[in-house]
Amino acid sequence: MKQYFKVDEWRIIEEGFNPHFNKVAESVFSLGNGRMGGRANFEEAYSGETLQGNYVAGVYYPDKTRVGWWKNGYPEYFAKVLNAANWIGIDISLNGEQLDLAKCKVLNFRRELNMKEGYLKRNFRAVTVSGKEVEVESIRFNSLVDDETGAISYSIRPINFGGYIKLTPFIDGDVVNKDANYDEKFWDEVSKHTWSDGGVLQMRTKKTGFEVATGMKYHISIDGEPEHIEAEPVIREKYIGTEIRMEIKQGQRVTICKYAANLSSQNHPADELMALTQALLDSVCHKGFDTMLAEQAIAWAEKWKQNDIIIEGDAAAQQGIRFNIFQLNQTYTGEDDRLNIGPKGFTGEKYGGSTYWDTEAYCVPFYLATAEQKVSRNLLLYRYKQLGKAIENAKLLGFKDGAALYPMVTMDGTECHNEWEITFEEIHRNGAIAYAIFNYIRYTGDEDYLADYGLEVLIAISRFWSQRVNWSAEREKYVMLGVTGPNEYENNVNNNWYTNTIAVWCLKYTLEVIEKVKASDLTKYSELKYRIDFNEDTETARFKDIISKMYFPYDANLQIYLQQDNYLDKEQTLVKDLPATERPLVQKWSWDRILRSPFIKQADVLQGLYFFEDEYDTDTIRRNYDFYEPRTVHESSLSPCVHSIIAAKLGDIERAYQFYLRTSRLDIDDYNNDTEDGCHITSMAGTWMSVVQGFGGMRVKDGMLSFDPLLPVEWKSLEFQIGFRGTLLSVKVTGEGVSIKNASSQDITVKLHGKDVLIKANAE
């Protein structure tokens, strides 16, 4: 853990130029607007350590699967996030000398991510090798309002010299992916066009054939006065730029405002991209940088109104949670049901695809409470639209009759991960997808969704489970062999309790939804039955048989659920007995040693108890928590949040707070030494859950919100915003008690500490 960035409630601040931390800062300062985003690379050239990254949502490439030993069932290609054209670049030449911070003496360097208003600002002075000193300020943002655009204001002032300065704003499509197999490049040029103050470059991805036009337009001012300067185009393969050469006096400030747009053929006809991009550039350029920036602040204020969490008395915790909320909003806005939430968002290219079970298990609750209903609905529709591919994927593994196995990692519905023990066996992901449907309906009450989409997914998932179990003549029970649970430090185990539990829950919930849909819309139900060839009698009979005869590993002596068969055969050492030098285990121990140890990567039995807490009494939850937590190394970023929520539920507020700290500043403090690859976007939703469900004790039951808040002693107060079925509540917890305000026009009754409380509308 490093305390590299300054603590501030609304900003992330870097002071001083530290090339060693540059890639970490590039991740943390990333910008995005749901449609496009990228890392905080410098506008000017930089020959030091950097990971260049600009991404366009939904644009991916099917790379060749590369494994040591091929296993039947692996897909031949897998989709990966693509690094796209660099639109931020502005080369600077000072009397013929290139500005490159890796080669300068850098003074007063400061970067600041303003989370309240949604922009990145950078200031520095640099002294070049020949001694020229300049002062630079850049402000950059990806517009929430015009979400296919970004804008940069870049000012440069010679301090100790006058002479020729050349600015070369450019669009560079000749980019690579760091993780490319065989160093392939993924983009071909389609066309390009430049004009006096800008240009557009259109590229096409290989194989997938996505086309993206990336354009720029700029204007120049000197000491605040617009200047028209003749520019000379620079055109290369996959590159357009314009060289702007001017004579500047010492102390004069030259400012370039560069407007950029990224238009994708996913959203526009490919043959109109050039023209549309040029038109959009004209429009935002006409609007101007200052207006765009002001609109950006208003748009972010609107988001914060629904999203903000205010922690008094603990600035580091405050900064942590705001950073998480900010990044989640940058990553996914829910406008487009073809998009999803990659584990790195727009902050890096690692982990290939964009969608893990993280979306359903961690992100859906966040968007349910902090965004319009359509946002989480779109996340559900994303999976609905990929149902056909999930059925294909299950077929590859030998399943039939409409059984679906959603991929472990995906972009477009095809599997992007290739380790047999994960790809083929970490099948509990299917359960999370069903759970998200349940969670969405529970939260929103939107039961129509079930007849239109939800039930079809549920039946396909239940069909999978009903084929995946087998009858054990030995136990006279159904068993589920050869799986990997959420705890990936166990592979290919039998009867993972969590997987068996969520499988049976899926079957039960499917039966329940069948009855619901039959009652509410028999016509739609009949149509669905016909379309998917659902034999209600025999299939539901099988579901019921499995529900009643499923085997769950349990130890009667300890009165705990066993993570899997024979878990107690392991040597029962505890995490506290592990020397610090042996951690993280994944870096210090060989895989077989990890596998046969009792150590748990992330909540597994506890994940199940968290999902289905109403089915277990508090003593049961406590016994399992007391048994498993001391064996958990939390080497997944998704672990501490679940533990925090359960600890809070069990009244152990101090432990809950410790777990919260571990997750909320994970990236700001580069806790796991891997922030340079990008931020842990999906676990940020887990952090939000640990505040709202943990400390806030928020639940939804029988269509009603309930709260059971507890305040860590370190905090003076906690306040969070919750949207629920048309109301917008602000819950404030202090040492004295809890107050709830309702900013909507609709009264609502909630439970507070178990008692009904009416919260009147229009409170301020």
Place this chain on the structure above:
Amino acid sequence: MKQYFKVDEWRIIEEGFNPHFNKVAESVFSLGNGRMGGRANFEEAYSGETLQGNYVAGVYYPDKTRVGWWKNGYPEYFAKVLNAANWIGIDISLNGEQLDLAKCKVLNFRRELNMKEGYLKRNFRAVTVSGKEVEVESIRFNSLVDDETGAISYSIRPINFGGYIKLTPFIDGDVVNKDANYDEKFWDEVSKHTWSDGGVLQMRTKKTGFEVATGMKYHISIDGEPEHIEAEPVIREKYIGTEIRMEIKQGQRVTICKYAANLSSQNHPADELMALTQALLDSVCHKGFDTMLAEQAIAWAEKWKQNDIIIEGDAAAQQGIRFNIFQLNQTYTGEDDRLNIGPKGFTGEKYGGSTYWDTEAYCVPFYLATAEQKVSRNLLLYRYKQLGKAIENAKLLGFKDGAALYPMVTMDGTECHNEWEITFEEIHRNGAIAYAIFNYIRYTGDEDYLADYGLEVLIAISRFWSQRVNWSAEREKYVMLGVTGPNEYENNVNNNWYTNTIAVWCLKYTLEVIEKVKASDLTKYSELKYRIDFNEDTETARFKDIISKMYFPYDANLQIYLQQDNYLDKEQTLVKDLPATERPLVQKWSWDRILRSPFIKQADVLQGLYFFEDEYDTDTIRRNYDFYEPRTVHESSLSPCVHSIIAAKLGDIERAYQFYLRTSRLDIDDYNNDTEDGCHITSMAGTWMSVVQGFGGMRVKDGMLSFDPLLPVEWKSLEFQIGFRGTLLSVKVTGEGVSIKNASSQDITVKLHGKDVLIKANAE
């Protein structure tokens, strides 16, 4: 299964030119002499489908490990078999037109591998595109007598034209490995030298720095009369050749005898290689092709005297077993304790390293009975010399205090395999290495080996087992978690019965050998204890505790050993219920489906019952055989032989014969569609075992040979040769009975059908 080659008792014959089968034929017709070998590539150019392969024993390259997801504990580099300089090449030009069978009409094509005398002969007529017809005969062998050399006699006769013929014998070091990662080349040129009738090229492997000089010398005759013809050298990077141009009349036969030598820096000083190669070439050239070929026949006759198995009444079975014996003798001669038996021998480059547990489990019994004692002793010493690396390997995985884990696949002692479930978990290989020591001592009586080498290996292996088990408080037994047994269609299972059994056996045998060595040579024992820091009291106490408290999965109901914990939770379908279209499973089913199925790749519990048959009564063996065999798909070439031996033991001679057929012609009939990659060398030893131990019923107990023969009804007689402690026995089984002859000068008493029989010396 294809019946492509002709059945003949002593020869493998191919008739007709079939480019589609060329790579299969290249494998089957491979030549080797233990020191060097290669595939049956053509001497003249061939632009059709071919896998070029020439190999020099012990020369390898550490290639980069390439896996999808890196696991801690994988070695960064791994040794692989290297394709070495091509020494067989003779380019032929007919009036300027290159002879290339892929571009000719080919007539009367015939290849014949003469296994009795150890050479490959090829005849054909070819008509070129321009209509020139030639008749060619080539004979080639790798000399057993001069084992760094090979010789070729290549004759060509123009049938319908006269004119200029150009022969270009060459050495080409610019070769690649088909399986190279990143298309790297592995050889650099060191030096080269040509003279009027030959030349030498010296190459060095990258990283490992092995140097190999490959030289050639030739002479030319026309219609049997030696001719001196001026030749012109052709020299390129990594290539030397000489162009020999001559005018030939229609019907004249020109013959080139090309002698080649491969000298390695493993056997000679690197700076003398060029001179030594030239001297060796002079020597064999002076000896002449016909003398060398005659010597070769004598050397092979000597081998056959000790090795041959004669089956009357079943030519296909006869050809099969001779082919297996021939290939085993070509692969390994036991002269050099740095060498071992690769699964493909000199017939292909697949499977990377050279040594698997196949050597100990399958090959040692073959060489014990058919070669001098030093041959199997050298196989044991190979592992002894790699003990340090096995200890290093165990350390990588977290073991300590001198515990050794031998690699799954190796060339020089470092691990060459990188799949966690195999590399880290298929640890039963350690047991096979201990078992080979036991087997060697049992067969030879060479107990001195134990004090000098064996005990040190046994203690290191026992230390590994004693750290690898853990105490299960639940069972109050020692358990072994997270292993892969011989049946690789199960991964990461708990308490594999075979692994637990061989582990406990290792501990017992180590204790027994400690007592033996203490009794026979206390000084050596004390030295060893001191050198390896062996704490006899505490370490043997631990060994004994594990021996007495080890857990073995067993089903009391079925009275069978369970292959692993919870095996009976699987759906108990049988192989006979599998549609043919679903096999082989490894090509038709996804890996998870294979893993959770009951189907067994190769003998697992049965492998243990085979190794330790004396510890189990026949009923126990039969119950387990009856249970497991119907669940076994035999998708490893090492499976049928063990089943054949057990079936024979149980008196089921018909099943034993079926299993035998399946293994003995595996490559000749390209049973598994993979012979083109090379032959299955190590499983050939298993075939031998199924004849001698299966049908012959041969065992060694208390220092005495015993036989319990049974003849398949398809055979008129079976005769095999056995060397045992200075005697050479020939056992002949007919319908009438068994006769044993003793060609040595020493009487011996053996058991025949349980009764002692004296076999007098010097019988013919």
